[in-house]
Amino acid sequence: MDLGLTGKIAVVTGGSIGIGLAVAEGLAAEGADVVIVARGQERAEAEAARIAAANGVRAVAVAADVATAEGTQTIIEATKAFGGADILVNNAGTGSNETIMEAPDEKWQSYFDLHVMAAVRLSRGLVPHMKAKGGGVVLNNASICAVQPLSYEPIYNVTKAALMMFSKNLATEVIGDKIRVNCINPGLVLTPDWKKTARQLTADTGGDWEGHLQTVADVHADIKRFATPEEVAHFFVFLCSDKASYSVGSTYFVDGGMLKTV
Template sequence: MSDFDGLAAVVTGGASGIGLATATLLARSGAGVAVLDRSTDGVPDSLVALECDVTDDDTVRAAIDQAADRLGGLDVVVNNAGIGAQGTVEANDDDEWHRVFDVNVVGMVRVARAALPWLRRSSHAAIVNVCSVAATAGLPNRALYSATKGAVLSLTQAMAADHIAEGIRVNCVNPGTADTPWVQRLLDAAPDPAAERAALEARQPTGRLVPPDDVAAAIAYLAGPASGSVTGTSLAVDGGMQGLRLRK
């Protein structure tokens, strides 16, 4: 039997990239899985696909309740939905700061808030927030994005403290630059996509972008019963980017 047999999971931003890799892994490991995304095109039939915009509280509550109804409850929430931003602190206006925080931080709050009544009924309740190495390493030209991910890291720790007595574990993963469709779109927009990709690969000590499946495996560990004593932690999946200083 799999660790996730009989468990129900929701993955936001689950239609592509890290979210889809996670949803697929959880389903393959025995969980019933609902994917919440603004567009569910391409989501496999093995997953419950529900359209959801994490910036709309009513939509979030309806999608979480529908997922729990379809899956027979809710045990795991993977808060993966997020958007990027580039530039120094001068580069984005107030509206863009509010927009990115609304998705990357308040979106996680909305999902967790809607899911908590269901998670309180579970004996294996876990929330995993997808953070970023940008929360722990100063990256150039990523002021707004880094600020949101720093907030996610602190939010994760606060939530873990608030809900530990209810048996709900809360952790986060900190991926490095992952080989996802979103990153590929950034590369395609660069003046020299090949050179930009080489630069992103070079800044990670492993010399490659992080495969989404590697991040999914870390999420599955934190979400599963095998990590029952793990809460309030961040797990780096960044090819050594944050912690290693290699000699050239």
């Protein structure tokens, strides 16, 4: 199936690891050129070089902190020099761990900057490129926690819910310019962060981190396992393609049955 992505320019934040890296790889496999954004320059450059060599596409690394206005401007300028974006995947993010009663204002603001303002600023900066090119795609990676919160990470839950609502509003605003905006809410995805946390939690009890993750999957997901980043990335790539031309302003759950409502 030709997804119509050959020669498209895709910006993927958090693109050097986990879901973001899998999305960048999936887009490159379909012929898209990719801009891999991450805070760590060395890792981003290594992955960009590997993806370019493996897929015969152009891939560049941009070292930037998307949670800052300066960082997003660096991405916007680098993308402009690369030819302007056709696709923006706002993927950068991380979990939290706190209580509402004890979390300081600074923590709330830092997560709002990372999960919401990064998407606002990058959309504001890159959508005009898409408009000039005749259309484009913006995908925002939120979380099932946007609608089905986990109790230990209220800041993550709230900011991901805000990202989901931002997606809906942006979709309405730019569809007249042939720019499609959608949101994806993944469930359990076996990223390096999950592995790291599981190792930490089981360090004093025998170190069975894989068993811990299986318990998490048994409790939360009907499918009884974590997704691989690649499984989730397949859905991102489809929504970036011409085959999803009627998908506008929606939120899609890729969660292995974790969502308990209709």
